[in-house]
Amino acid sequence: MNKEELVSRIKLVLSKANLSDELIETNTQLLLDGLGSKPIKLKTSNHFVQQNKITDELLHNNTWDQIYNKLDFIADENQNDSTFYSIDQSSLFMASPLFQISNKTNISILDTCASPGGKSILACSILDYAKIVSNEKSHKRLQALRENFNRVQLQNSRITNYDIRDLTRNIDEKFDLVIVDGPCSGQALLGKGFDNFSSYSSMKIRISAEIQKKILIASLNFLKDNSYLLYSTCTYSVEENENIIKWLLKKFSYLKPQELPFLSAHRSNAEINFPCYKLFPSDGLGAGGFTCLLKKR
Numbered sequence: 412m413n414k415e416e417l418v419s420r421i422k423l424v425l426s427k428a429n430l431s432d433e434l435i436e437t438n439t440q441l442l443l444d445g446l447g448s449k450p451i452k453l454k455t456s457n458h459f460v461q462q463n464k465i466t467d468e469l470l471h472n473n474t475w476d477q478i479y480n481k482l483d484f485i486a487d488e489n490q491n492d493s494t495f496y497s498i499d500q501s502s503l504f505m506a507s508p509l510f511q512i513s514n515k516t517n518i519s520i521l522d523t524c525a526s527p528g529g530k531s532i533l534a535c536s537i538l539d540y541a542k543i544v545s546n547e548k549s550h551k552r553l554q555a556l557r558e559n560f561n562r563v564q565l566q567n568s569r570i571t572n573y574d575i576r577d578l579t580r581n582i583d584e585k586f587d588l589v590i591v592d593g594p595c596s597g598q599a600l601l602g603k604g605f606d607n608f609s610s611y612s613s614m615k616i617r618i619s620a621e622i623q624k625k626i627l628i629a630s631l632n633f634l635k636d637n638s639y640l641l642y643s644t645c646t647y648s649v650e651e652n653e654n655i656i657k658w659l660l661k662k663f664s665y666l667k668p669q670e671l672p673f674l675s676a677h678r679s680n681a682e683i684n685f686p687c688y689k690l691f692p693s694d695g696l697g698a699g700g701f702t703c704l705l706k707k708r
């Protein structure tokens with residue numbers, strides 16, 4: 412794909428997301444320039460919510476951008492403390508719906524596509540969790556997951572190495588929260604300076620969407636009644652985000668997307684009638700991504 416083709420593909424993806432012409436131009440430029448990733452460090456040994464006094468009142472009276480600016484987990488980037496885990500700003504946005512359920516206690520968590528462990532570590536930092544099972548299909552990527560959990564000393568965690576579609580044969584258990592931050596075309600990576608032009612190809616988008624559907628169907632087996640499903644991606648295409656949720660809701664009417672007032676400024680502009688949230692480079696909080704929290708009724 413040459414640069415001209417890339418530009419037109421980026422614009423197509425952003426226009427399907429219903430961005431204004433001005434935002435399409437700005438975001439295309441930011442993506443092409445590679446806005447650079449600005450990692451933030453999360454001190455995992457502290458309970459993040461208590462440490463930052465994240466109360467219902469704070470969540471109800473502030474936007475995500477205001478909350479983000481109040482967080483004081485952003486440590487000195489040069490600090491050489493092995494219990495810090497570096498994440499990028501968008502990863503925190505993708506996990507931010509979990510703040511909405513941070514008053515619940517003893518949560519059991521399944522992270523279906525876990526390596527290198529960012530969402531697992533974030534979930535355990537945000538929630539009062541009892542245990543976490545973090546599953547990763549790729550044997551090659553397992554080592555990074557193990558090393559990160561060991562390094563941050565993640566308590567009550569278990570790592571499994573299955574294709575999520577085979578996990579039911581190996582784990583006979585249901586969870587309060589299932590996280591699906593699975594493989595996607597990875598369009599936001601371009602903004603982080605990676606040359607992954609193919610993430611904007613229609614074939615890559617289509618293939619990714621099919622994989623995401625299969626992973627989601629398998630993941631639903633692990634939801635308890637009244638439990639939550641967090642679906643997130645680091646990509647902008649509606650085919651892998653809003654349309655996946657639309658498809659899921661049509662097929663599984665017991666799922667209800669949760670309205671998250673503190674993310675309302677980032678509510679998706681796509682033509683949908685349910686709440687889900689998207690961050691773009693122009694928001695100034697990293698390369699972006701998509702997130703949706705669903706409750707099983």
Ligand SMILES: C[S@@+](CC[C@H](N)C(=O)[O-])C[C@H]1O[C@@H](n2cnc3c(N)ncnc32)[C@H](O)[C@@H]1O
Nearest residue numbers: 524525527528529530548549574575592593594
């Ligand atoms: C976007 S990455 C996950 C990033 C991770 N959630 C984090 O925040 O650090 C997607 C992961 O899903 C894994 N994966 C892909 N297909 C899978 C499947 N069918 N079952 C389990 N894991 C899968 C990939 O190997 C990859 O490590």
